[in-house]
Amino acid sequence: MAKISRKHRSTGRRSPLATVALLAIGLLTTGGAYALATTTATAESQAAAANEQLIEEGKKLFAANCASCHGLNLEGSKEGPALVGVGALAVDFQVGTGRMPMAFQGPQAARKAPQFTQDQIDAMAAYVASSGPGPALPDERFLEATGDAAKGAELFRINCAMCHNVAGAGGALTEGKWAPQLKGLDARYIYGAMVTGPQAMPVFNDLNISPEEKRDIITYLDYVSENPSVGGFDLGSLGPVSEGLFIWIFGLGGLVAITVWLTARSN
Amino acid sequence: MSTATTDTVTKPGPGMRFTSAAANYIDERTSASGFVRELGRKIFPDHWSFMLGEVALYSFVAILLSGTFLTFFFDPSMTATHYQGSYVPLKGVEMSVAYASTLDISFDIRGGLLMRQVHHWAALLFVASIGLHMLRVFFTGAFRKPREINWVIGFVLFILAMAEGFTGYSLPDDLLSGNGLRIIDGMVKGMPVIGVWISYLLFGGEFPGHDIVPRLYVLHIMLLPAILIALIGVHMLLLIVNKHTQFAAPGRTNQNVVGSPILPVFAAKAGGFFFIVFGAIVLIASVFTINPIWNYGPYDPSPVSAGTQPDWYIGFADGALRLVPPHWEFVFLGYTWSMNILIPILVIMVFLVLVTFYPFIEAWITGDKREHHMAERPRNAPTRTAIGAAGVTFYGVMWAGASSDLMATHFMLTIEGVIVALQISLILGPIAAYIITKRVCLALQKKDREIALHGFETGRIVRLPGGEYIEVHEPLNEYDRWRLVAHETYRPLMIRPNERGRITVGQRVRAGLSRWFFEDRIEPVTRSELERAHHHE
Numbered sequence: 001m002a003k004i005s006r007k008h009r010s011t012g013r014r015s016p017l018a019t020v021a022l023l024a025i026g027l028l029t030t031g032g033a034y035a036l037a038t039t040t041a042t043a044e045s046q047a048a049a050a051n052e053q054l055i056e057e058g059k060k061l062f063a064a065n066c067a068s069c070h071g072l073n074l075e076g077s078k079e080g081p082a083l084v085g086v087g088a089l090a091v092d093f094q095v096g097t098g099r100m101p102m103a104f105q106g107p108q109a110a111r112k113a114p115q116f117t118q119d120q121i122d123a124m125a126a127y128v129a130s131s132g133p134g135p136a137l138p139d140e141r142f143l144e145a146t147g148d149a150a151k152g153a154e155l156f157r158i159n160c161a162m163c164h165n166v167a168g169a170g171g172a173l174t175e176g177k178w179a180p181q182l183k184g185l186d187a188r189y190i191y192g193a194m195v196t197g198p199q200a201m202p203v204f205n206d207l208n209i210s211p212e213e214k215r216d217i218i219t220y221l222d223y224v225s226e227n228p229s230v231g232g233f234d235l236g237s238l239g240p241v242s243e244g245l246f247i248w249i250f251g252l253g254g255l256v257a258i259t260v261w262l263t264a265r266s267n
Numbered sequence: 268m269s270t271a272t273t274d275t276v277t278k279p280g281p282g283m284r285f286t287s288a289a290a291n292y293i294d295e296r297t298s299a300s301g302f303v304r305e306l307g308r309k310i311f312p313d314h315w316s317f318m319l320g321e322v323a324l325y326s327f328v329a330i331l332l333s334g335t336f337l338t339f340f341f342d343p344s345m346t347a348t349h350y351q352g353s354y355v356p357l358k359g360v361e362m363s364v365a366y367a368s369t370l371d372i373s374f375d376i377r378g379g380l381l382m383r384q385v386h387h388w389a390a391l392l393f394v395a396s397i398g399l400h401m402l403r404v405f406f407t408g409a410f411r412k413p414r415e416i417n418w419v420i421g422f423v424l425f426i427l428a429m430a431e432g433f434t435g436y437s438l439p440d441d442l443l444s445g446n447g448l449r450i451i452d453g454m455v456k457g458m459p460v461i462g463v464w465i466s467y468l469l470f471g472g473e474f475p476g477h478d479i480v481p482r483l484y485v486l487h488i489m490l491l492p493a494i495l496i497a498l499i500g501v502h503m504l505l506l507i508v509n510k511h512t513q514f515a516a517p518g519r520t521n522q523n524v525v526g527s528p529i530l531p532v533f534a535a536k537a538g539g540f541f542f543i544v545f546g547a548i549v550l551i552a553s554v555f556t557i558n559p560i561w562n563y564g565p566y567d568p569s570p571v572s573a574g575t576q577p578d579w580y581i582g583f584a585d586g587a588l589r590l591v592p593p594h595w596e597f598v599f600l601g602y603t604w605s606m607n608i609l610i611p612i613l614v615i616m617v618f619l620v621l622v623t624f625y626p627f628i629e630a631w632i633t634g635d636k637r638e639h640h641m642a643e644r645p646r647n648a649p650t651r652t653a654i655g656a657a658g659v660t661f662y663g664v665m666w667a668g669a670s671s672d673l674m675a676t677h678f679m680l681t682i683e684g685v686i687v688a689l690q691i692s693l694i695l696g697p698i699a700a701y702i703i704t705k706r707v708c709l710a711l712q713k714k715d716r717e718i719a720l721h722g723f724e725t726g727r728i729v730r731l732p733g734g735e736y737i738e739v740h741e742p743l744n745e746y747d748r749w750r751l752v753a754h755e756t757y758r759p760l761m762i763r764p765n766e767r768g769r770i771t772v773g774q775r776v777r778a779g780l781s782r783w784f785f786e787d788r789i790e791p792v793t794r795s796e797l798e799r800a801h802h803h804e
Contacts, residue, residue: 107681153356157442157564161572166442167562171573172672176681179573223356224562230374231384231556239443241670243557244579247391251551252399255322255392258543259315262536 051126058127061120065101074131079105086196087134088125093192095121099199107176108199135195142211143187145222152220155213159204167237168224173200183225187218307530312513314642316403321537322396325544326389327499333386334488340376342368343438343484345477354561362440362565365480369439369560384552390435391557392548394428394580401425405625405655407642409512412635415626417505420498422623427495429580434487436558436578440480443558445566446575448479450585457608475568512642515753517746521640576669586668587611590690618661632780633757646715647754647791649708650784656704657697664693705787712789718743719751719792720800742801752792757785 063072069080076082083090094100098112114121129136157166165171168182177200182190194214197203209217228234235242294300311317344364350357352367353374372379401421404410410418437444452474456462471478510524519525527533563572577585588611595606621628629651630636645652667674668689675682722742730736743751760781764770 149356150358150360153564154360157567157570157572161442161570163573165574166564166570166572167559169574170676172675172682174682176675176679176684178676220356229556229559230561231380231559232554234556234559237559237562238673239574240558240576240578240582241574241673243391244582246555247388247551247579248395251388251392251547252322252395255396255544255547256315256319256399258547259318259322259540262318262540263313263315265313 054123054126055130057120058123058125061116061124062127065115066124069102074128083128083131085132085134086128087136088129089135089137089192090196090198091125091128092121092137093189093196093198095124096186096192097189108178111180137188138191138195138211138214142215143191143218144215145187145219147212147216147219149216149220149223151213152216152218155209156217156220159209160217163201165237165239167234168221169237182221185221185225187222190214190218190221303530306507307528309507309529310511310524310526311529311533312511312519312524312526314514316407317511318540319396319400319403321540322544323393323400324499325541326393326396326548327495328541329389329545329548330386330393331492333382333389336378336382337372337386338488340368340372340379341365341438341484343481345440345475345480357561357564360565363480365438365440366560366565369441373561381549381553384555384557385549386435387557388552388555389548390432391579394425394432397421397425397428398580402655402659406645406652407512407514408639408648408651409642410626411639412630413638414505414509414512415630417502417509418626419623420502420505424495424498424502426619427491427498431487431491431495432578432580434483434491436581437483438480438487439558439560440566441560442563442566442570442572443560443575445475445568446571447577447581449474449568450588454588454608454612457605457612459602459604459609475566510640512640514642514644515750517749519641521638524640574672579666582669583662583665584611584615586665586671586689587615589671590665590668590686590693592690618658622658632777632784634760634777634781635757641753643754646708646711647756649705649712649787652708653701653705657701660696660700661693664689664696668693709787709789715751716789716792719748720796748797752797754791756788756791757781758788759785 062070062074066080069077070083071077071080074083091100094109095116096114096118098114099109101115102109103112116124125137128134156164156168163171163173163179164182165179170181171179173179179201191214192198193201194204194209194217195206204214229237235246290300342364346364347361348364348367350360350362350367350370352358352370354370357370369383372383374380404418404421433447437448452466452470455466455469458465466474469479469482470476471482511526513519513524513526516525527536564570576582588608591607591611593607595610597604597606645655668686671685671689672682674680675685722740725739725741727739728736729739760778762770762774762778765774
């Protein structure tokens with residue numbers, strides 16, 4: 001505004017109103033800054049108190065639901081790993097996708113309906129994060145599918161496809177473990193999985209794949225989920241096996257039914 | 268000749284006059300009438316299983332038509348380019364011209380994707396229908412004299428169809444097909460001493476090189492189709508010369524063929540069936556995606572996708588490789604001997620050779636030199652049917668091996684467990700299938716014999732005046748009985764010394780095999796047995 005006024009009335013600098021305007025600006029700036037400083041200060045202390053409360057709540061939830069395997073002080077046990085320093089993001093991924101708490105001990109925790117509300121998950125995440133530094137929730141801008149899908153697809157083929165399949169249809173791992181399918185997932189969980197490396201998955205930290213590149217991968221997966229196969233039904237994107245089964249059962253099966261019909265004699 | 272008779276009998280309309288004049292014109296210059304009459308009189312018996320070969324033929328026509336369309340737009344070059352078409356996740360990506368032109372066919376050429384899908388689905392159907400057709404011929408004994416050569420030609424066609432499929436699958440130069448080629452490269456390199464030389468020759472240097480796609484293209488659109496079409500011609504010619512087999516029924520003998528003549532009945536039926544097959548292929552192609560190469564990305568030797576499989580007909584070979592136990596590799600004389608590759612190749616070769624020469628093997632064992640024009644019911648040749656079932660099981664287990672990872676993920680199993688279970692099934696499965704099938708066949712024959720002699724059980728219990736209860740059996744009519752008694756069986760060959768009074772090893776082997784084939788048998792009902800049964804009633 002001031003910039004514009006200077007441009008348009010550069011000769012009005014000596015106007016008597018200029019002094020008044022200057023005074024008003026000065027007062028407003030200092031006053032505003034002071035007000036802002038005091039409110040942030042109170043907000044900070046308030047936030048700290050709220051955080052303290054959140055951690056406390058998270059600790060209770062953790063003790064009630066997770067501690068039997070992970071230990072009352074996150075130290076872990078024979079049943080589950082220590083969680084000191086795994087970070088809020090790991091908790092958000094594991095509990096948010098329903099993998100934790102596990103229904104039973106098995107080769108791998110399966111995805112299921114989440115057992116907690118997002119508030120409760122945030123509380124537990126805050127509690128675990130308070131135990132030591134670890135990956136926190138990513139900046140929102142890395143979760144938007146606005147990156148370069150072509151680059152994401154290439155990164156996906158090189159880094160992810162050997163377990164998750166090029167179309168994100170999933171695949172088998174050793175000893176009963178598996179790489180899950182990746183269609184229709186929330187971007188925060190894709191990001192969280194890459195950073196925290198849950199279960200059999202390796203960690204792809206920011207030096208391996210930068211946050212921007214992670215966003216590209218999210219963009220690609222979003223493209224695959226959002227755009228249905230152009231060729232018609234995709235038969236599960238499983239490749240030649242489902243195609244072969246289809247042609248034998250429905251293609252050849254249907255034609256054999258027709259041959260039987262063609263050669264049938266009316267009674 | 269025929270036109271002359273129609274002239275005198277009926278007053279022909281103008282259309283008819285034109286047709287006969289045209290036919291006469293052509294006949295006077297080509298003498299085609301004799302050929303047409305001969306062909307038009309060829310009789311086709313009616314049975315659904317006799318139409319499987321037709322499915323193969325018609326899907327081959329669909330492949331030819333759609334494939335011709337594809338050649339107009341496909342560019343088999345491995346020169347690098349940057350994709351600028353309309354598929355967003357590949358924009359600007361470096362790839363070969365072959366892959367880029369396949370993407371263009373899929374996204375930017377009108378009707379291209381439909382034609383690609385018609386071509387690929389028809390190819391899958393082509394090989395599948397050949398497989399089923401072969402099984403029909405095998406299980407009904409339709410490969411026996413005089414049709415042994417046609418069996419071999421048909422089997423060569425099957426192999427050629429697989430070769431066509433594999434070369435075509437590799438052309439788009441996408442990640443999936445590149446992985447498949449890499450396996451072929453590995454198998455070639457697994458051959459001791461010559462392997463690496465052959466691989467370099469094949470790929471024009473180190474894999475993947477810049478030559479393989481154009482080379483496969485020449486094979487795919489020129490050499491293999493030319494051989495395929497020529498052999499299909501011979502196959503059909505022999506079909507006409509040998510005449511068609513038929514199932515036993517009243518009035519059908521080894522000397523005649525009962526059915527509809529090609530002209531006009533069969534030709535009309537077959538023409539209609541062609542459009543049904545073509546329509547089914549186009550329907551499938553327009554509703555279901557096949558080989559979405561845009562998902563796979565351009566070929567790059569470093570990434571390999573989970574769930575990488577070949578098309579179904581190469582699956583058995585892929586499965587054979589997957590089922591080999593580990594650590595079968597050793598170094599000897601300064602060379603690495605990859606038994607984990609050589610043994611599956613050897614097993615597959617032996618399997619294929621046995622299938623090719625089965626008609627000759629069986630003919631040698633039975634010592635039967637007669638012509639056979641009656642299709643046998645599978646139960647009436649128990650050992651052959653059991654061998655077939657064992658072969659199908661063996662093939663099926665190898666085939667299942669190719670999808671071991673998908674079975675693991677979809678049925679919540681461990682992949683190691685699936686592999687071990689399949690390894691065991693590969694050995695025990697065929698044995699179990701053999702024993703069970705043979706027993707089932709013999710039991711069915713026993714049942715047939717019982718029905719032929721005593722008729723059906725009616726479930727009606729009658730008390731005789733003396734107080735005895737009997738169940739009334741309803742005898743078959745003569746037509747139905749004929750189906751049950753019209754077959755014959757062989758007896759094991761006796762070992763006899765030859766003219767020099769010696770018993771050769773070959774003869775012993777032959778007698779042993781003959782005993783294995785025909786020791787357990789149910790003799791068909793004889794006339795005297797039938798008469799006795801009637802008399803009894």
